[in-house]
Amino acid sequence: MLVTGSDILVPARAGKYGVASFNTNNMEITQAIIHTAERLRSPVMVQMSEGAIKYGGQDLANIVKDLASRASVPVALHLDHGSSYASALNAIKMGFTSVMIDASHHQFAENMAETKKVVEAAHAMGITVEAELGRLGGIEEHIVVDEKDAFLTDPEEAVRFVEGTGVDYLAIAIGTSHGAYKGKGRPFIDQERIGKIGGLLGIPLVAHGSSGVPAEIVQRFRDAGGEIGEAAGIADEDLELACQHGIAKVNVDTDLRLASTVGIREALKANPKEFDPRKIFGAARDVMSQVIEHKMRVLGSVGKA
Secondary structure (H helix, E strand, O other), X not given: OEOOHHHHHHHHHHHOOOEEEEEOOOHHHHHHHHHHHHHHOOOEEEEEEHHHHHHHHHHHHHHHHHHHHHOOOOEEEEEEEEOOHHHHHHHHHHOOOEEEEOOOOOOHXXXXXXXXXXXXXXXXXXXEEEEEEOXXXXXXXXXXXXXXXXXXXXXXXXXXXXXXXXXXXXXEOOOOEEOOEOOOOOOOOOHHHHHHHHHHOOOOEEEOOOOOOOXXXXXXHHHOOOOOOOOEXXXXXXXXHHHHOOEEEEEEOHHHHHHHHHXXXXXXXXXXXXXXXXXHHHHHHHHHHXXXXXXXXXXXXXXXX
């Protein structure tokens, strides 16, 4: 069933489990997400970035909405990193049930004003809203933030921001980062900061840049001919703990990009003569389903729908 973000995230926050919000760019990714969620009886969020909208447009949004409306578990269609009021309104017009306005690169007052404007418009249409306070490092499509420009979310500012905007869920900067390179070794996640913000705010909190970048998937990528540096992701244990203290929405993109490419590379390596797209993209869907299941089990959302 197609629902709003709050329909999924409020119970997750109360139940101290997380719901994965996976980025999609095509039919196979969307099928892997929603079919795995149904099999595991897990709520899930499917999100499209502005880049995905540019790539797949209304056609891709319609695929998500159709699969979601026929699913037996709650599914929300979410705009990831909406860069403006106009972008959020466009997503609402396309049928999204959840939108993000990311004005975190602005000063606090301007971020709050832009967010409040989106909240008022979205709420009038029954759509729920995510905003971001603090800045994550890393690279994700049009989001490029140098480490020196990244900063963690201040708990007291978070309270003022939520009270001043009426936002439904808040993305906080806690040490995660976008992309496949999140640092050397195990990236530091500020669990104490999550606990402080979670203690002050009752709304669902959001962790961006939360791909695990599994070592096995990275090695399979290399074995199939891919080239990648010393990629590192967020540890499962850190996500499990974060969900105990208020994180309810966990964004995942890189893991599915890697898994999809692994499936395609392995299929073509095993049979260089293969040109049936069903066997190529079907293999990608299978690997993504495995990664999605692992993430849902880590976050504790299995059986919650």
